[in-house]
Structures are given as structure tokens and as C-alpha cells.
Amino acid sequence: MSLPLHTFATLQGFGPHARLLKALSLREALKSSFPPPSVAVDLRDPGLGDVDPAALAGAGYGAVVGMPGHGAASAAAGLPLVHSLRRDDVVAPGDVVRVEPKGSRISVLYRRGANSNSLFVTERCNSLCLMCSQPPRPDDDGWRLDELIDLVGLIDPDLSMLGVTGGEPTLLGRGLTRLLEATRAKLPSTRLHILSNGRLFHDAQLVERMAAAVGRATWAIPLYADIARVHDHVVQAPEAFEETLEGIHNLAEHGHAIEVRFVAHALTVPRLQGLAEFIWRNLPFVEHVALMGLEPMGFTRRNRDVLWIDPAEAGKAVANAAEYLARRGMTVSIYNTPLCLLPKVAWPLARRSISDWKQDYAPECEPCSMRDGCSGFFSSADLSWRGKDIRPIRDHEVMTV
Amino acid sequence: MVHEGRTNTPVRLLATKLRTRKAFLREGPSLHIVVPTLRCDHSCLYCQVSRRRVDEPGFEMSPKDALAAVDRILESDANHLTVEFQGGEPLLAFGTIRLMTEEIARRAATGRVTFSMTSTLHHLTPQIATFLAEHRFQISASLDGLSDIHDLNRPVPGGMSFQKTVQGVDLARQILGSGSVAAITTITRRALAYPEETVDTLVGMGFRSLFLRPISPFGFANRTARRTGYPVQDFLVFYRRALARILELNQGGMEIEEAYAAILLRHILTPFHSGYVDLRSPAGAGLSVLVYDYDGSVYASDEGRMLGAVGDRTFRMGSVQEPLPTLMTSSAIRELARGGIAEEQPGCRDCAFLPYCGADPVHHHAVQGDVAADRLSSDFCQRHTGLFGMLFTMLATSDEWTRDVLLGWATGQGHGVKHVAAR
Numbered sequence: 068m069s070l071p072l073h074t075f076a077t078l079q080g081f082g083p084h085a086r087l088l089k090a091l092s093l094r095e096a097l098k099s100s101f102p103p104p105s106v107a108v109d110l111r112d113p114g115l116g117d118v119d120p121a122a123l124a125g126a127g128y129g130a131v132v133g134m135p136g137h138g139a140a141s142a143a144a145g146l147p148l149v150h151s152l153r154r155d156d157v158v159a160p161g162d163v164v165r166v167e168p169k170g171s172r173i174s175v176l177y178r179r180g181a182n183s184n185s186l187f188v189t190e191r192c193n194s195l196c197l198m199c200s201q202p203p204r205p206d207d208d209g210w211r212l213d214e215l216i217d218l219v220g221l222i223d224p225d226l227s228m229l230g231v232t233g234g235e236p237t238l239l240g241r242g243l244t245r246l247l248e249a250t251r252a253k254l255p256s257t258r259l260h261i262l263s264n265g266r267l268f269h270d271a272q273l274v275e276r277m278a279a280a281v282g283r284a285t286w287a288i289p290l291y292a293d294i295a296r297v298h299d300h301v302v303q304a305p306e307a308f309e310e311t312l313e314g315i316h317n318l319a320e321h322g323h324a325i326e327v328r329f330v331a332h333a334l335t336v337p338r339l340q341g342l343a344e345f346i347w348r349n350l351p352f353v354e355h356v357a358l359m360g361l362e363p364m365g366f367t368r369r370n371r372d373v374l375w376i377d378p379a380e381a382g383k384a385v386a387n388a389a390e391y392l393a394r395r396g397m398t399v400s401i402y403n404t405p406l407c408l409l410p411k412v413a414w415p416l417a418r419r420s421i422s423d424w425k426q427d428y429a430p431e432c433e434p435c436s437m438r439d440g441c442s443g444f445f446s447s448a449d450l451s452w453r454g455k456d457i458r459p460i461r462d463h464e465v466m467t468v
Numbered sequence: 469m470v471h472e473g474r475t476n477t478p479v480r481l482l483a484t485k486l487r488t489r490k491a492f493l494r495e496g497p498s499l500h501i502v503v504p505t506l507r508c509d510h511s512c513l514y515c516q517v518s519r520r521r522v523d524e525p526g527f528e529m530s531p532k533d534a535l536a537a538v539d540r541i542l543e544s545d546a547n548h549l550t551v552e553f554q555g556g557e558p559l560l561a562f563g564t565i566r567l568m569t570e571e572i573a574r575r576a577a578t579g580r581v582t583f584s585m586t587s588t589l590h591h592l593t594p595q596i597a598t599f600l601a602e603h604r605f606q607i608s609a610s611l612d613g614l615s616d617i618h619d620l621n622r623p624v625p626g627g628m629s630f631q632k633t634v635q636g637v638d639l640a641r642q643i644l645g646s647g648s649v650a651a652i653t654t655i656t657r658r659a660l661a662y663p664e665e666t667v668d669t670l671v672g673m674g675f676r677s678l679f680l681r682p683i684s685p686f687g688f689a690n691r692t693a694r695r696t697g698y699p700v701q702d703f704l705v706f707y708r709r710a711l712a713r714i715l716e717l718n719q720g721g722m723e724i725e726e727a728y729a730a731i732l733l734r735h736i737l738t739p740f741h742s743g744y745v746d747l748r749s750p751a752g753a754g755l756s757v758l759v760y761d762y763d764g765s766v767y768a769s770d771e772g773r774m775l776g777a778v779g780d781r782t783f784r785m786g787s788v789q790e791p792l793p794t795l796m797t798s799s800a801i802r803e804l805a806r807g808g809i810a811e812e813q814p815g816c817r818d819c820a821f822l823p824y825c826g827a828d829p830v831h832h833h834a835v836q837g838d839v840a841a842d843r844l845s846s847d848f849c850q851r852h853t854g855l856f857g858m859l860f861t862m863l864a865t866s867d868e869w870t871r872d873v874l875l876g877w878a879t880g881q882g883h884g885v886k887h888v889a890a891r
Contacts, residue, residue, distance in 0.1 A: 294472065349481050349739075394884050
């Protein structure tokens with residue numbers, strides 16, 4: 068079962084405002100270079116023995132994650148305390164959490180060792196994709212930027228890959244420049260993977276402001292068809308197709324690395340083969356093409372009638388397009404598609420792409436030989452989304468050519 | 469042009485396609501051919517280089533000119549340079565090869581220069597092979613397929629020309645590795661009746677990439693055309709059968725390619741240019757290739773050098789002692805520019821195969837008398853339209869398996885996983 072990103076806890080000694088804290092074991096806290104006021108020392112390990120919260124307060128640490136038994140001493144030392152987490156395993160040493168006194172809510176913004184971590188930049192978006200799994204909201208959420216810049220300073224610097232997502236990150240304009248510059252300063256060896264629709268980059272001046280991403284980021288930009296009419300309909304924005312293509316070219320001409328993304332559903336699958344050819348002929352400079360299955364969240368559920376396609380049919384089309392591109396030397400991945408829906412020749416292209424916290428397997432997967440190498444399903448994909456062709460792959464199928 | 473939406477976007481996509489295909493224009497000369505000696509012990513019927521006897525003095529490149537050639541080579545701003553030694557028989561001047569190779573290796577960034585050599589390999593020794601291996605040479609051995617045809621085409625004193633080249637190939641493979649030794653096969657009139665046997669012989673010798681080329685009208689070949697020459701059509705018939713045999717061997721599980729088809733298919737099936745300098749527009753001669761002759765002359769192409777040897781110095785750019793910018797503004801370059809853009813040549817500009825073909829102004833000067841001569845009547849055009857027609861017909865009518873093999877040649881990816889599985 069996936070591990071959630073939120074839980075509730077009893078908070079003691081916190082002021083009225085939300086705070087970002089880096090949870091660290093005592094041992095790691097003592098030798099770390101994170102600023103002590105942003106570190107919450109995790110005292111939940113019963114083997115730790117008695118640690119005096121007054122000593123931690125004296126060393127300048129910002130808080131303690133502990134047991135109810137730490138209450139009195141923490142209060143005496145003036146050190147904020149988080150205890151009695153509803154799910155204790157949601158927070159572990161190395162994680163960065165937001166502690167919200169209002170509602171006693173703990174949110175994990177960075178999870179050490181997770182298969183993916185992302186900076187959630189904004190809920191606003193300039194497209195309104197029919198299959199958006201995270202529908203945008205128009206509210207001004209500019210407060211996120213400052214928090215993210217703080218967050219970047221608390222992420223483990225040995226992290227290999229960090230996502231940047233939204234909403235549409237480029238709506239932040241110069242704010243995104245600041246964030247990219249912060250990642251370059253604090254996480255110089257971390258690669259960024261930025262999800263953007265690329266539309267605003269039709270303005271080359273905006274591209275120039277993203278110089279801090281050159282050589283260390285990949286812009287992951289969706290293209291849903293080889294023609295404007297279909298692409299613009301899917302993203303519910305006129306002229307999006309042209310803007311995105313101009314944006315991709317502007318980015319490439321400024322030395323940025325680009326990934327093209329595609330989501331398979333009833334509106335996009337019919338032209339997928341044409342799109343593959345379009346990419347090969349027009350965008351052979353992109354470093355990666357990701358062909359993805361639907362995530363049945365947000366608008367996808369609402370628009371099921373227009374989006375639904377038998378997952379096995381989508382899998383076949385995706386495998387054909389992937390093979391077309393891979394055969395021509397392009398780097399291709401198939402995401403969010405279980406192996407049992409793909410012909411075997413496409414298996415080497417399929418990735419375990421779904422973030423831990425929202426990934427699951429079906430009951431049919433129990434005896435499957437390929438389970439460990441399979442994407443499985445989004446937790447949100449109930450029976451009605453999985454199609455009728457899910458089945459366990461047996462040993463002998465794996466062995467035979 | 470029919471399009472939806474803004475005009476700017478499709479124009480930009482077209483611009484990207486053109487820029488991708490013509491990416492070779494962004495850099496200076498990348499192929500540098502060196503002729504360290506004109507001497508050769510072979511007296512081939514079709515010799516392209518007007519060779520000199522082994523004991524004739526006065527046909528060696530001087531060390532001073534060799535070092536000046538290194539200066540010119542390293543003046544080019546191309547990211548990647550290829551330095552190719554040919555002749556004459558280049559191994560008769562191994563001292564010059566060593567001098568230039570070591571000087572380049574000392575001065576150029578690691579990996580920037582690839583060395584290659586076209587040779588009969590009769591004079592290869594373990595010591596020389598070890599030196600070539602240290603500098604990662606790519607070797608092209610001249611091998612005309614069937615042994616008796618080879619011996620007749622390429623006579624040497626004492627005979628056994630084929631046998632001696634085969635021994636050289638074996639030695640080169642042992643020390644440089646099989647992947648570093650390729651064969652160049654010149655198809656003479658005698659070979660025309662034996663396409664399958666020619667392919668089988670080369671494959672039997674372990675070659676996996678064959679290069680079957682027609683006889684060139686240059687050098688002595690022009691004068692002996694009546695003895696060795698043949699109509700383009702005869703070559704196309706030979707080539708079609710050879711290609712069919714190669715595909716048959718692929719069907720059987722071997723991965724064999726024909727290198728010239730691979731070049732043409734890369735132009736047809738991918739957005740990229742193959743890099744092949746003789747099939748470019750603007751032409752490769754002078755812009756992408758420089759030839760350093762034994763006497764210190766710099767020519768725009770090997771064919772230009774052969775014309776020079778028979779008194780036509782149109783494509784002599786100057787002396788190796790002159791700096792590259794001077795050579796690149798010579799009258800030879802201006803003449804090449806006049807006939808070097810296929811898109812504006814009569815016969816080319818309306819041709820359906822134009823995007824995949826080249827201009828080859830030197831050849832048209834040689835055989836038609838003008839760099840901008842009408843292309844339709846040239847053997848270059850007849851051969852290439854014939855080859856393009858053949859390949860397009862195969863792409864249109866052959867089975868999926870064959871099309872995939874051809875795609876594998878174009879992309880350099882070999883057999884696809886589907887087809888390995890299908891076997």
C-alpha cells in the first residue's frame with residue numbers, strides 16, 4: 068500500500084504560522100550542514116535513550132519530532148514538539164515537512180528515498196486539458212514560491228532528480244527564474260525535470276530568463292497530436308499547438324534539453340502513429356519521448372465519456388509508436404501502462420513510472436512473474452479503468468522469445 | 469504550402485528540417501585526404517590516380533609539406549576531423565604517415581581526429597599494424613571480390629595480388645580488430661556477370677559492410693574505358709542482384725549491409741545527412757574536403773587532384789604552405805560554388821530525388837566540361853536516379869521484413885528486435 072503525503076499530529080509550542088522543517092535523526096543532525104533552526108530532531112527511536120530537549124534548544128535546533136513523554140521537557144526548553152502522528156511512518160528522517168498549526172496537519176514536501184520528488188510550483192494553468200489529473204485553480208498562490216525556495220535549501224544535495232510541476236510553472240515568470248537559480252545554488256548536482264506545456268516559451272525572451280536550467284534540466288512538454296485541431300481541443304486552448312512548437316524550438320535553440328510527452332486516450336490514440344512520425348521528422352533533437360497512460364483523477368473522471376479507450380487498445384497503439392521511434396534511434400519510454408497490456412517487444416521500453424505514494428497493483432497481479440518490473444496502476448484506477456485484459460504474466464512467457 | 473493556423477510555425481518546422489539535413493554546412497572542412505606518395509606496385513586497369521612505379525623518384529611528399537598539411541588540417545573549425553591516407557600505395561610512405569599522425573595526435577584534442585587509410589595492405593607489417601592500432605586507424609582494403617577478377621584487375625609483379633591483400637586483411641584484423649577493417653570493391657566489366665559470387669566472396673572473408681562502387685571515369689580509367697568501362701545500366705543490373713543477395717543473407721540471420729545503399733537510405737528515411745562528402749549540396753568538394761597531394765598542392769577533391777595530374781588545375785586551391793583562409797577563397801572554390809548547389813542546377817532543381825542527392829560539380833566538369841553542366845545526360849545522374857528508383861521501389865513493394873532491414877541500414881541500428889524475435 069502506498070504511503071500518503073499527509074497526516075495529522077499533536078503539535079506543541081508552535082506559533083500561528085506554518086513552518087518548514089527538515090526531520091533528521093540526532094546523529095545526522097549533529098553533523099549536518101542544514102541550518103539548525105530548520106531542523107526537527109527525530110527522537111522517536113526508542114533505542115535512543117534520554118535526550119534532553121534543553122540541550123537541543125541550546126544547540127539551536129528548531130523542533131523535535133518525539134513522543135508524548137517529551138512534552139514537559141520540550142515545553143520547559145521552549146522547543147516546539149510534534150508527537151502522536153496519526154501515521155507514524157509518514158514522516159521519516161531526511162524528509163522535509165510543512166507543519167501547519169491550524170488543523171495540526173503535517174505535509175511531506177520532500178521524502179528521502181522516494182522514487183520521485185517534486186516542487187509544486189502553482190495551481191494555476193493557462194491550459195485546461197480534458198484529462199488533467201490535477202485541475203488548476205485560478206487563485207493567486209504566489210506564497211508557494213518563497214516556501215519552495217526554503218524547501219530547496221532543505222533537500223538532500225545528493226538527490227539525483229527533482230521534479231518541478233504545477234499547474235503551469237512558467238506562469239511564475241521571473242519567479243521561476245528565482246527558483247531555478249536557487250536549485251542551481253543549493254542542489255548543483257541535481258537534475259531537474261520540469262513539467263510545462265511550453266506555450267509561454269513562444270516568447271523567446273522568457274526562454275532567456277531560464278538560463279539557470281541549461282545543462283541541468285529537462286523540459287517535459289506535451290504534444291498530443293501532429294495537427295493543431297486535435298492538440299488544441301485536448302488542451303482546450305486555441306493556438307496552443309503553434310505556441311508549444313515555437314516554445315520547443317526556442318528552448319532547443321537556447322541549449323535546453325527537451326522531452327516530448329503524450330497521454331493516450333480516445334482523442335489522441337487515433338493520430339498517435341502520425342505524431343510519432345511528426346516527432347521523428349520535425350523534432351529529432353528531443354532527448355526523450357514519453358508515451359503515457361491515463362491517470363484517472365481530476366478531469367479525467369469527469370470526461371470519461373470522451374476519453375475512455377480500452378487500455379489494451381491504447382497499449383497496442385503506444386507500443387507501435389514507441390517501437391517506431393526506438394527503431395530510429397530515439398530514446399522512448401512507456402509510462403503508466405502495465406506490461407500485460409503491451410506486446411513483449413515493448414517491455415524493455417516500459418518503466419515503473421508511477422510515484423510510490425499513488426501506485427498499486429490489482430488482485431490479478433499477485434501471481435505475476437513481471438510484477439516487480441511493472442508500472443502497476445495508479446491507486447485511483449479502480450476496476451472500471453483497468454479494462455478487461457489485466458492478467459498475470461507467467462514464468463514461461465518471460466522465458467520464451 | 470497548405471497549413472492550419474499561424475504561418476510562422478510550419479515555416480519554422482521546414483527551416484529546422486533543412487538545417488538538420490544541411491548541418492554539415494556549419495563547419496569547415498572535416499575530411500582531409502593526404503597523398504603521401506604517388507608510387508604503387510600495382511598497375512590496376514582502372515587506376516584512379518595515375519600512379520608511379522615503385523622505383524621512380526620525385527613523387528614523395530616532403531616532411532616540410534607534410535607538417536604544413538597538419539597545420540592546415542588543424543586550422544579547420546570542424547568539431548570532428550577525419551584524416552585519410554591514400555596514394556599511390558600509402559604504406560610505401562609509412563614514414564610520412566607516422567610523422568603526420570604523431571604530430572596531429574600531439575596537437576589535437578583527444579578524440580577530435582579519426583585516422584583512416586585506403587591500402588592494398590601488401591606492405592603491412594606487424595609493427596606498422598601496431599602503430600595503426602595505437603592511433604585507432606580505420607582501414608579500407610581494396611578488394612575486388614572474386615580472386616581471379618581481382619588478380620586481373622590489380623596486377624602486381626610476381627602475381628598473387630588477391631592472396632597478398634587477404635593476408636594483409638588477416639594481419640590488420642588480428643591487430644586492429646575486425647571492426648576496423650572494411651573492403652572497397654570496384655566493379656569492373658569482368659565482375660558484372662558475378663554479383664552473387666562477389667557478395668558471397670566478400671562475406672565469406674568476414675566483411676559485414678560491403679561497398680560496391682562502379683568504375684570511375686577518372687585517371688587511367690578514362691583512357692582504358694573501352695577495355696574496362698560499361699554502361700550505367702549494366703552496373704544497375706549488377707547492383708540490383710548484389711543487393712538481392714545481401715538481403716537474402718540477412719534473411720538467413722547475418723547482418724550484412726551495402727554501404728552506399730546505407731548512405732542513400734539515410735538520406736531518404738531519416739531527417740539527417742549521412743556525412744558522405746561526395747553526395748552533398750552544397751558540394752563537399754573544397755567546402756568539406758581538402759586533398760593534400762604529394763607535391764604540396766591542395767585540391768578540392770580527389771577527382772580534382774586526378775584532373776590536376778593530367779594537366780587540368782581548375783580545382784587546385786593553392787599550396788599547402790598557404791593558410792586555410794587563403795585556400796578557401798581561391799578561384800577553385802568560386803568555380804565549385806557556381807556548380808555546387810544542386811537546388812539551382814539544370815536537371816537537378818526539378819528532380820524528385822534532389823533532397824537525397826548531391827551536386828558533384830567536379831565530376832560534371834570532368835565528364836561534361838562544366839561544373840554547371842546539364843545533369844540529366846551525365847552518368848552521375850543516371851546512376852543515382854537509377855539507384856534512388858531501385859531503393860524507392862523496394863521500399864514501396866517489398867515486405868515489412870525487408871523494409872525494416874533497409875531502415876536498419878539507414879539508422880545504423882542493425883536488425884530490429886521484432887525481427888530477431890521473428891526468427
